[in-house]
Amino acid sequence: xxxxxxxxxxxxxxxxxxxxxxxxxxxxxxxxxxxxxxxxxxxxxxxxxxxxxxxxxxxxxxxxxxxxxxxxxxxxxxxxxxxxxxxxxxxxxxxxxxxxxxxxxxxxxxxxxxxxxxxxxxxxxxxxxxxxxxxxxxxxxxxxxxxxxxxxxxxxxxxxxxxxxxxxxxxxxxxxxxxxxxxxxxx
Amino acid sequence: xxxxxxxxxxxxxxxxxxxxxxxxxxxxxxxxxxxxxxxxxxxxxxxxxxxxxxxxxxxxxxxxxxxxxxxxxxxxxxxxxxxxxxxxxxxxxxxxxxxxxxxxxxxxxxxxxxxxxxxxxxxxxxxxxxxxxxxxxxxxxxxxxxxxxxxxxxxxxxxxxxxxxxxxxxxxxxxxxxxxxxxxxxxxxxxxxxxxxxxxxxxxxxxxxxxxxx
Amino acid sequence: xxxxxxxxxxxxxxxxxxxxxxxxxxxxxxxxxxxxxxxxxxxxxxxxxxxxxxxxxxxxxxxxxxxxxxxxxxxxxxxxxxxxxxxxxxxxxxxxxxxxxxxxxxxxxxxxxxxxxxxxxxxxxxxxxxxxxxxxxxxxxxxxxxxxxxxxxxxxxxxxxxxxxxxxxxxxxxxxxxxxxxxxxxxxxxxxxxxxxxxxxxxxxxxxxxxxxxxxxxxxxxxxxxxxxxxxxxxxxxxxxx
Numbered sequence: 001x002x003x004x005x006x007x008x009x010x011x012x013x014x015x016x017x018x019x020x021x022x023x024x025x026x027x028x029x030x031x032x033x034x035x036x037x038x039x040x041x042x043x044x045x046x047x048x049x050x051x052x053x054x055x056x057x058x059x060x061x062x063x064x065x066x067x068x069x070x071x072x073x074x075x076x077x078x079x080x081x082x083x084x085x086x087x088x089x090x091x092x093x094x095x096x097x098x099x100x101x102x103x104x105x106x107x108x109x110x111x112x113x114x115x116x117x118x119x120x121x122x123x124x125x126x127x128x129x130x131x132x133x134x135x136x137x138x139x140x141x142x143x144x145x146x147x148x149x150x151x152x153x154x155x156x157x158x159x160x161x162x163x164x165x166x167x168x169x170x171x172x173x174x175x176x177x178x179x180x181x182x183x184x185x186x187x
Numbered sequence: 188x189x190x191x192x193x194x195x196x197x198x199x200x201x202x203x204x205x206x207x208x209x210x211x212x213x214x215x216x217x218x219x220x221x222x223x224x225x226x227x228x229x230x231x232x233x234x235x236x237x238x239x240x241x242x243x244x245x246x247x248x249x250x251x252x253x254x255x256x257x258x259x260x261x262x263x264x265x266x267x268x269x270x271x272x273x274x275x276x277x278x279x280x281x282x283x284x285x286x287x288x289x290x291x292x293x294x295x296x297x298x299x300x301x302x303x304x305x306x307x308x309x310x311x312x313x314x315x316x317x318x319x320x321x322x323x324x325x326x327x328x329x330x331x332x333x334x335x336x337x338x339x340x341x342x343x344x345x346x347x348x349x350x351x352x353x354x355x356x357x358x359x360x361x362x363x364x365x366x367x368x369x370x371x372x373x374x375x376x377x378x379x380x381x382x383x384x385x386x387x388x389x390x391x392x393x394x395x396x397x398x399x400x401x
Numbered sequence: 402x403x404x405x406x407x408x409x410x411x412x413x414x415x416x417x418x419x420x421x422x423x424x425x426x427x428x429x430x431x432x433x434x435x436x437x438x439x440x441x442x443x444x445x446x447x448x449x450x451x452x453x454x455x456x457x458x459x460x461x462x463x464x465x466x467x468x469x470x471x472x473x474x475x476x477x478x479x480x481x482x483x484x485x486x487x488x489x490x491x492x493x494x495x496x497x498x499x500x501x502x503x504x505x506x507x508x509x510x511x512x513x514x515x516x517x518x519x520x521x522x523x524x525x526x527x528x529x530x531x532x533x534x535x536x537x538x539x540x541x542x543x544x545x546x547x548x549x550x551x552x553x554x555x556x557x558x559x560x561x562x563x564x565x566x567x568x569x570x571x572x573x574x575x576x577x578x579x580x581x582x583x584x585x586x587x588x589x590x591x592x593x594x595x596x597x598x599x600x601x602x603x604x605x606x607x608x609x610x611x612x613x614x615x616x617x618x619x620x621x622x623x624x625x626x627x628x629x630x631x632x633x634x635x636x637x638x639x640x641x642x643x
Contacts, residue, residue, distance in 0.1 A: 032339060032386035033379045034346040037357060041375045044364070048372040129251035133350050157258035161250040168249040306490035306549075309451055310504035311479035311556060320507065324494045 001064050001124060002117070005071025009109075010101055012076045023072060030069030036130050038062035043134045059131030067124045074120060078113035079105055111182050118175035122168055129164070192373050195363040199374060203359035204381065210276050210345045210355060215338050217281025222288020222334075227318065229293045240289060247286035253347050255279045260351040276348035284341055291333045295326040329400060335393035339386045346382075356381060403462070404429045404560050404591045405450055410459035412445055419445045421615040423459070427560070427608065430589040434602035434623065437612035438638060443595040446612070447562045450593070451482040464559045476508060483553030487565040489545045491537040497524065497548045498533040501555050508556070516555075523551040527581050543574035547581055560591040567598060599642055603627050611635045 011023035030038070042058035053061065082105055090100040110117075225240050247255070256279035259270065270278060299322050307317035349358035360374045405427040412420040419442045427433045435443045448454035449461055452468050452475055461468040464481045491500050501520035505511045511519075524530050527547040529540075537545050546566060553561060563582065567575040579601050586592060586605045596602055602609055602623055609623040611632075619626060619635045627643075630636045 028387060028390070029379075029383060032343075032390055033382045034343040034357075036343075036346045036349070037375060037379055037382065040357065040361075040371075041379070044368070045372040045375045048369050126249075126251040129253045130347070133253070157254055157262040161254045161258065164251055164254060165246060165249040300488075300490075302486060302488050302490040303492065305453055306484075306486060306492070308453060308475070309479060309482070309484040309486075310552070311476045311508040312504065313476065316507055320503065321492055325492075328494075 001067045001071055001120070004064060004068025005075050005117075006106070008068065008072035009075035009079060012072055013079050027069045027072040027076075030066050031073065035063060035066040035127055036133065038066050039130055039134055055134045056131060059128075059134055063124060063127055063131070067120055067127070070120050070123075071117060074113045074116040075109055077116075078109035081112045082108045114175075114179055114182065118172070118179070121175070122171055125167060125171060126164060129160075189367070189369060189373065191367055191370060195360075195370055195374060196377055198363060199356060199359045199378060200381075202354060203356040203378075206273070206353060207342070207345050207355040210273060210280065210348055210353065211338070211342045213277045214280035214284050214341050214345070217277070218284025218288040218337060218341065219334060221281065221285025222290075222292045225285065225289040226292020226296060227323075229289065230296045230318065230322075244286045244289050247283055248290075252279065252283050252344055253350065255283060256347055256351055272348070272351055272353045275351055276345070276353045280341055280344060280348075283344070284337060287337050287340075288334070291330055291337065292326070294333075295329040296322055298329055299325050332393045332397040332400065335389050335396070339389050339393075342382065342386055402429070402465070403427065404431075404464060405593065406460075406462045407446070407449070408460050410446075410449055410461060411457045412442075412449060412454060413457055419615050420449070420456075423615075423617060425610065425617065425620075427591060427593055429559075429591050431607045432586045432592045432594065432605055433608040433610060434606035435593065435595045435610045435612055436597070436599070436602055436638075436642075437618075441612040442615040443612050444564050447484070447564050447593060447595055450560075450562060451479050451484060453484075480508065480556055481559045482562060483556055483558035483560070484562045485546070485549050485553050485564065485566045487568050489537070489542070489549045489569070491545050491549055491552070493537050496534050496536055497529065497540065497551075500537070500548055501552045504552070505555050520551070520555055523554050524548070526554075526584075527551045528577075541574065542570045543577045546570065546578045550578070550581055550585075554585075560593065561585065563592065563594040563596065565595055565597065567596070597642070599627070599639075611638065613638065 008023045008027060011019040012027065014020055039059050039062040042053060042062040043055055046053060046058070086104055086108065087100065090104040095104065225243070228236050229240055256276060259279045260272065260275040263270065263275075303321055303325070304317050307321045312320065345355060346357045348355050349361065352358065354362070356378045360371075360378055363374060364370045403426045405425070407423055407425040410420055410423040411418070423442075423446060425433075425446070435446060437443055445454055449456050449468065450463060456469065463478060466473045466478055466481070468478060491497075492503070495503065498517065498520055501523060502513070502516040505516040505519060506513060521530060521533060524533050527550055529544055529547055529551070532540060532544060532548075537548070540548065550566075566582070567578050570578065575598065579598060582592070582594070582601070583605055594601070594606070606623040608620070609626050610620045611618050611626065611630075611634075613634050619630065619632045626635065627639065630639055
């Protein structure tokens with residue numbers, strides 16, 4: 001997810017028009033369409049063209065694309081928030097474009113984007129529950145109604161909900177302390 | 188091209204699209220109304236009420252929407268509360284949206300400089316008058332872009348309703364492919380574009396508006 | 402009768418004691434100017450008078466109403482006290498006219514037409530009759546502050562509080578706001594003015610208060626204090642600002 005975000009954001013803010021166009025189209029398309037449909041696409045539609053993936057791999061891949069698209073936009077905003085003077089100073093030092101991006105721009109953009117990236121990570125965690133949807137269909141067979149898998153106990157959903165809640169709280173706790181640690185370097 | 192594609196697509200558009208739109212709009216309505224009420228409650232700064240609203244927001248945003256939806260549809264009947272598919276989806280999405288809406292409203296209210304409410308109070312306006320005539324009119328404008336983004340999320344998440352049997356875009360596609368699995372590819376691409384055509388203009392408008400407001 | 406009487410007022414924000422035993426009396430028609438370094442508690446004194454800040458100890462009586470009396474409603478206090486802020490705090494989503502008519506309509510319950518009539522008269526008084534339909538963002542800082550003065554006057558208050566009303570303005574336009582304040586003083590409006598404008602304090606003020614560190618260090622006739630300050634802290638402050 002992060003890798004997609006970083007590479008995408010670099011392309012999205014690069015001087016090359018095709019790279020920019022591709023990254024923009026990718027990010028806009030994926031973040032404006034439902035992740036559940038991406039998962040269905042990766043698992044049910046790709047086999048039609050001969051790409052067969054296990055449910056977990058297909059689901060993960062689809063989510064990486066969706067959350068990655070969101071990460072691109074977050075990091076792009078972060079890069080745009082880096083003061084212009086930083087780019088100028090880096091150029092004045094004679095750093096190459098890639099070096100500027102890697103050692104000057106990205107570290108600062110990353111810190112600016114950290115809270116939003118953290119939320120994106122939490123959202124990824126919660127969306128992993130969607131992968132179970134294709135798993136369930138896999139078990140019951142597409143022909144059957146999905147709702148035939150009646151795991152119908154209120155306690156079960158409360159338990160699953162509570163389980164995710166704990167994970168999310170732990171993850172946000174870690175993210176908050178990371179932010180606090182990074183805040184010491186100034187904003 | 189598969190000859191079954193066009194009739195199938197027609198059914199997806201005629202039957203699935205209205206359901207997706209219905210679920211999204213109804214949920215959005217709950218999200219906005221609930222968000223406004225709970226966001227304003229947060230502005231009261233009453234510790235007990237704050238605790239309740241914070242707990243609601245954190246729990247609803249902390250559990251996956253799918254789990255919430257399954258809980259409403261499969262779990263609540265065990266507690267004696269039966270809702271059909273579409274209302275279940277709207278309740279789950281609406282409650283989830285209201286939690287996000289609360290944060291939007293709260294953020295917008297607190298972004299209005301405190302001097303504004305101070306000036307209102309100094310003129311003799313009561314808390315409610317300050318809220319309705321000074322703070323909310325200014326805050327409402329700032330809420331519009333994030334609420335538009337929330338609507339995009341709600342449209343995306345409405346696809347989860349397919350998993351409890353709501354016959355929305357995705358569920359109609361799933362029904363159509365039962366006899367012909369090769370239809371997955373064109374039909375899923377088609378609905379991806381439908382979702383995109385709904386959401387993209389709203390996303391763009393939201394970003395534009397956001398830029399203009401700052 | 403005294404218009405504003407403060408006796409032994411104390412106020413702390415957390416562990417920070419901003420007002421320590423403040424006593425002050427302002428009679429009708431007086432212009433009381435409060436000067437002092439920033440952080441001395443001047444603005445807090447004003448906010449205690451209209452209950453924007455609740456006091457921890459002591460007593461404030463405004464036109465016979467006690468701010469510590471729970472039976473006295475906020476609205477009754479604030480109808481008697483007009484306030485002008487450093488940052489103007491005009492409502493940006495309302496025109497100048499709407500800013501001025503808001504409180505008369507919502508608090509005093511005046512009909513729209515009557516409220517507008519009064520508001521236009523007040524806007525004319527501050528020299529902005531022709532700007533009535535403009536929004537705050539379309540007005541200069543000095544114009545905004547004059548609208549804010551009209552807005553406060555619209556409640557027909559018994560006393561006007563000015564919290565560094567010219568500090569956020571460029572030096573060349575403070576004059577237009579000070580001019581309006583001079584006019585009010587000439588009409589014997591009771592005013593309490595927190596200010597850095599020593600000229601205004603000296604010429605317009607009838608009473609001068611020098612505050613530092615949450616206490617009133619010295620008070621008396623402006624001319625006497627400016628020409629012959631008694632306390633060391635007053636001398637040090639005046640030598641820096643004059």
